[in-house]
Amino acid sequence: MKRKADQFEHALQASSPGQPVEGPLASLVEMAHQVAGLSGTPPAPPQRLLPGRQRFLAEASRLREVRLRPRARLVWTLRLATALGVVVILLGVLFGTERAAADSLPGQALYGAKLATERIRLALTFQPESRSALAQALAEERMDEILALLEAKRGVDAAVSGRATQQLQQALVAATQLDDAAAPQALQKLSEAIQQREQATSSAAGELPEAPVQEFLREMERVREEAHRGQGDPEGLRRRLRNGAPAEPTDRPGGTPTPGQSPTRTHQAPSPSTTPGPSQTPPGPARPSEPPFGTGTPAQTPVPSMTPRSTGEPNMTHTPAPSVTYQPPEPPHGSTTPGSTQAPTADPPRGAPAQTQGSAGGGGASKP
Amino acid sequence: MTTSDEQVLERTQSYDAHALADVYDRYAAPIYGYLYRLLGEAAQAEDLTGEVFLRLLEVLGTRRAPRDRIGAWLYRVAHNLAMDQFRRQKKTPAIALDEDLVADGSQPADLVGDKITQQQLRAGIRRLTTDQQRVILLRFAEERPLAEVARMMGKSEGAIKTLQHRAVSRLRKLLGE
Numbered sequence: 001m002k003r004k005a006d007q008f009e010h011a012l013q014a015s016s017p018g019q020p021v022e023g024p025l026a027s028l029v030e031m032a033h034q035v036a037g038l039s040g041t042p043p044a045p046p047q048r049l050l051p052g053r054q055r056f057l058a059e060a061s062r063l064r065e066v067r068l069r070p071r072a073r074l075v076w077t078l079r080l081a082t083a084l085g086v087v088v089i090l091l092g093v094l095f096g097t098e099r100a101a102a103d104s105l106p107g108q109a110l111y112g113a114k115l116a117t118e119r120i121r122l123a124l125t126f127q128p129e130s131r132s133a134l135a136q137a138l139a140e141e142r143m144d145e146i147l148a149l150l151e152a153k154r155g156v157d158a159a160v161s162g163r164a165t166q167q168l169q170q171a172l173v174a175a176t177q178l179d180d181a182a183a184p185q186a187l188q189k190l191s192e193a194i195q196q197r198e199q200a201t202s203s204a205a206g207e208l209p210e211a212p213v214q215e216f217l218r219e220m221e222r223v224r225e226e227a228h229r230g231q232g233d234p235e236g237l238r239r240r241l242r243n244g245a246p247a248e249p250t251d252r253p254g255g256t257p258t259p260g261q262s263p264t265r266t267h268q269a270p271s272p273s274t275t276p277g278p279s280q281t282p283p284g285p286a287r288p289s290e291p292p293f294g295t296g297t298p299a300q301t302p303v304p305s306m307t308p309r310s311t312g313e314p315n316m317t318h319t320p321a322p323s324v325t326y327q328p329p330e331p332p333h334g335s336t337t338p339g340s341t342q343a344p345t346a347d348p349p350r351g352a353p354a355q356t357q358g359s360a361g362g363g364g365a366s367k368p
Numbered sequence: 369m370t371t372s373d374e375q376v377l378e379r380t381q382s383y384d385a386h387a388l389a390d391v392y393d394r395y396a397a398p399i400y401g402y403l404y405r406l407l408g409e410a411a412q413a414e415d416l417t418g419e420v421f422l423r424l425l426e427v428l429g430t431r432r433a434p435r436d437r438i439g440a441w442l443y444r445v446a447h448n449l450a451m452d453q454f455r456r457q458k459k460t461p462a463i464a465l466d467e468d469l470v471a472d473g474s475q476p477a478d479l480v481g482d483k484i485t486q487q488q489l490r491a492g493i494r495r496l497t498t499d500q501q502r503v504i505l506l507r508f509a510e511e512r513p514l515a516e517v518a519r520m521m522g523k524s525e526g527a528i529k530t531l532q533h534r535a536v537s538r539l540r541k542l543l544g545e
């Protein structure tokens with residue numbers, strides 16, 4: 001068959017239309033020539049193929065819109081979904097970490113993440129009301145952390161107490177930045193929040209007396225006093241904080257205790273510059289005051305269990321928290337001598353001894 | 369297929385207007401001629417030519433789209449459409465009185481006689497197999513070289529030789545009946 005096909009092709013090539021064909025394949029070649037009669041130029045299409053062209057291009061345009069637009073939309077939708085998925089995963093990781101870190105305590109792995117999250121939240125809070133509320137919430141968190149550490153019989157070092165002191169001061173400052181209508185309420189809340197924790201902290205610290213804890217207890221009392229006093233005179237508190245004035249003394253021997261004051265005042269240790277005296281040792285049922293700086297005599301260490309700490313590191317009890325920097329207090333008029341027991345001013349602060357050391361100072365300038 | 373054709377085909381996948389216009393302008397007239405030789409009806413051939421290109425649009429972007437030889441694809445679709453047309457008519461179409469009958473200077477009687485012969489030829493061709501019809505039309509009516517027909521039909525030249533020999537033999541028998 002292949003041979004015949006080749007012969008036929010050969011005969012076709014050798015022949016031409018109109019010429020006689022000979023041989024066994026002549027009839028087939030003539031048939032092929034007859035078919036070639038169809039090869040003339042076909043008549044021009046009636047409408048020159050133009051309607052077909054227009055219809056073709058119009059349909060192409062329509063299909064381009066119908067088929068490619070959804071595809072492009074799908075591509076963008078997929079990209080958007082991918083981006084959203086990544087964001088959701090990242091947020092999930094961040095949120096999960098934040099949740100996991102929320103209950104962490106100083107010294108634990110996630111505590112740094114907790115502090116970082118708090119710093120971010122504080123940095124992103126601009127409204128004075130929100131900022132004050134957040135600062136107070138963080139101060140309460142710091143106090144709760146210290147309480148938790150104490151209850152767990154874990155140590156509270158100077159960094160932890162300093163951080164908590166700084167947060168208390170920050171809450172105090174934030175409250176004074178509210179207007180006169182809102183500031184007293186915020187200060188009252190702060191005062192109450194501190195008061196609620198003072199007793200428990202004091203009790204827990206009584207079992208584990210440490211210098212930073214004692215310092216922090218004094219700071220709690222100082223800030224609470226400031227907040228309480230500021231409720232009636234927010235502007236005065238603002239002025240004191242602005243001027244970097246020290247907090248007014250919290251020890252007011254013989255004075256009437258501020259409503260809401262807890263017995264933690266009895267744990268108040270004198271500042272290094274404070275001259276010890278009878279007036280500075282308020283009667284306290286729970287614990288006597290620590291001995292003054294450098295006077296760790298046995299007679300002044302009534303509780304044996306506290307002796308090693310109070311005598312071993314007496315100066316630590318009077319060292320301000322390292323992370324908090326207060327403005328140096330302006331000495332009261334006439335009290336230029338460190339250690340003077342009373343500022344001879346016309347309006348002494350309710351008989352309280354003047355504190356010239358910044359340890360108890362309530363300056364508003366807290367280092368972040 | 370040349371590189372240019374490949375590029376054009378690639379652009380048609382995204383319904384590029386210029387590429388599609390290029391395809392139409394390049395292949396519409398040959399497809400029309402092919403259909404005319406098969407159908408013998410200018411208007412019908414023109415309509416089916418438009419239909420061929422619409423079919424192209426339908427398959428673009430799908431697995432049925434032409435991958436390399438767009439011309440071969442168009443001829444195949446044109447042929448199938450013509451066969452569908454024949455099946456719908458179910459009878460030999462009437463002799464068309466087209467422009468040739470009056471435009472040519474030949475005697476009307478001879479023209480009608482030629483026409484009948486051509487209609488007989490077409491009727492015989494339509495009784496062949498699809499491949500035989502295509503090889504007859506491409507090889508003899510359109511006088512395409514063997515190699516080009518082989519390329520268009522996706523077969524070897526030897527296969528085309530065999531196919532055309534069988535097609536002509538069968539056609540001769542059909543017309544001799």
